[in-house]
Amino acid sequence: MKKYRRFAAAWTASALLFGACGSVVQAVQSTGLPFDDIAGSFAKKEIVELVKEGVVDGTGPRRFEPKKNVTRAEFAAMTDRLLKLSPVNADMASFGDVSAKSWYYGWIEAAVQLGIVEGKSKTQFMPSAQITRQEAAVLIVRALKVDPGSGTGGKLPYIDGDKIASWAAPYIKKARALGLMDGADGKFRPLDPMTREETAAVLDRVLQNKTWSAAIHRLPDYGIQIGWQNELTLSQFKEKIKASHVNTMVPRWFFLENGQVPLSNYADPSLSSWAKQNGKEIWALLGNHSDAALTHQILSDKTKRQTVIQKLTGYTKTYGLSGINVDFENVSPEDGPYLTAFVSELSTSLHAIGAVLSIDVSPDLGTDWTEAFDYAALGHYTDYVILMGYDEHWDGDPVAGSVSSFPWVESALKRLQSVVPASKTILALPFYTRDWTLQTGGAVSEDLTLIQQGQRIRSVPYNRSWDSGLGQYVVSYNRQGSQHRIWVEDGRSLGLKTMMAAERGVAGFAYWFIGAETPDIWISLSNAIRYASY
Structure with missing residues (x-):
């Protein structure tokens, strides 16, 4: 089996800095100090180090203004840069008071999507408000993914402890225990604003921790990144792949057919050449047209089964493919043993020539739709099982309901991984959703790509709320007398599912389908994979 190249996120490094940071770093090297107003600051050393890291910048030529108070937007941006996250130009803003044209838009969206920051209310972030010391303690502990525990855990040793909010107390206690924040002269000053030099001191303490620093500076492992082709010409597919971090392409090339030759071939050798030139793998798709009768006819006939396998193996060698992706749907329950036999035989044949075999499966809900799929056996014979x-x-x-709610996906992945090793599982995520029209006695839906979703929502007056239980926004609107609802898939919802799966050790991710996503999605997913690695 070929070794899959691990994607490094080096391309994100340049996006982490403000444009002026390069000149500031040069100033550090030439004069020793990047700013003229930090010589007397208690955080002089920390400011210099953070400039080199690209975490902080000046407020003007040779000016840092160490005593200046920090806003909520500024603290979020500096925390993002500390964690090597990239700003996300989200297709839809999370807050009404954070303009997409503002310098901090992408930084706030990145932090919100990963659960690092929250708004002052459901609709307002208040980016220009000064961040207090107790708010900063909450944010930095949360950003480091440290559980503060519940309650205060004992009285805090500050004479102004009665001014500390109950929601902040556990975080302040944890920040103190971690050596990140403490008070002075017996006081914590929870309601005082954070200054720029105080912020620099706190953030640098994170980098001084060897464990945290090593995690932050380690390049994340993206694993296998699969992109299915659908509704795109070959040239469009190539362009979309180039704009993504997909490293494994799945063109729709082979299908079971009813005829003397039980396999159709729509392969385009030019894509194989392009993939090789651009460092991509190809796992060509083998489909069954969702035809249960056709699938039974071929899989139950050993001769036809072997013909398909021989031809697929030959095509794999001819086109220089790295593998085959089996995508059979609507398989009759009684054909389960035939499906398992086919996968076993195909796996042996492909492995003999150094190619891999993957199979797409729906979540096991105990219905006829998935009864033919023996998940444990398929996991044994294939190299990867891709959970749709x-x-x-x-x-x-x-x-009406979500296409892919967080708890549903998490439950499905847990169930699959109970019989298939995590190292063999790949989670497929949707680049689409549905616009539901609610009617008496039922609902009807219209498929929307993520691009169309944004266009639809922006075209109507709507109400939107974040459903923390489902892990996604829910949009409601009325059109022509009918009530509509959209369970939104975006960088935030997809990022949460990505982090969950990455933390469960999946081998990678797949996306249905390439070209349906908005450009910001790739940055959101990259941030999620990086943040999950901490």
Whole structure:
């Protein structure tokens, strides 16, 4: 089996700095200090180090203004840069008071998507408000993914402890225990604003911790990144792949057919050449047209089964493919043993020529739709099992709901990984959603790509709320007398599912389908993978 190259996120480094940081770093090297007003600051050393790291910048030529108070937007941006996260130009803003044209828009969106910061209310972030010391303690502890515990855990040793909010007390106690923040002269000053030099001191303490520093500076492992081709020409598919971090392409090349030759071939050798030139792998798709009768006819006939396997193996060698991706849907329950036999035989044949075999499966809900799939056996014979983490509520479902809610996907992945090793599992995420029209006696839906989703929502007056239980926004609007609802898939919802799966040790991710996403999605997913690695 070929070794898959691990994607490094080196390309994000340049995006972490403000444009002026390069000149500031040069100033550090030439004069010893990057600013003229920090010589007397208690955080002089920390400021210099953070400039080199690209975490902080000046407020003007040779000016840092160490005593100046820090805003909520500024603290979020500095924390993002500390964690090597990239700003996200989200397709839809999370807060009404954070303009997409503001310098801090992307930084706030990145932090919100990962759960590092929250708004002052459901609709307002208040980016220009000064961040207090107790708010800063909460944010930095949360950013470091440290559990503060519940309650105060004992009285805090500050004479102004009665001024500390109950929601901040556990975080302040943890920040103190971690050596990140403490008071002075017996006081913590929870309601005082954080200054720029205080912020620099706190952030630098994170980098002085060897464990945290090593994690932050380690390049994340992106694993296998699969992109399915659908509704795109070959040239469009190539362009979209180049704009993504997909390293494994799945073109729709092979299908079971009813005829003398039971396999159709739509392969384009030019894509194989392009993939090789651009460092991409190809796992060509083998589909069954979702035809249960056709699937039974071929899989139950050993001769036809072997013909398909021989031809697929030959095509794999001819086109220089790295593997085959089996995508069979609507397989009759009684054909389960035939499906397992086919996968076993195909796996042996592909492994003999150094190619891999993956298979797409729906979540195991104990229905006829998945009864033919022996997950444990398929996991044994294939190299990867790809969980299609979508269609929780499907096209034609009379009940409106999410395409891919967080708890549903998490439950499905846990169930799959109970019989298939995590190192063999890949989570597929949706680049689409549905616009549901709520009707008496049921609902009907319209498929929307993520691009169309944004266009639709911006075209109507709508109400939007974040559903923390589902891990996504829910949009409601009325059109032509009918009530509509959209369970939004965006960088925030997809990022949460990505972090969950990455923390469960999946081998990678797949996306249905390439070209349906908005450009910001790739930065959101990159941030999620990096943050999950901490």
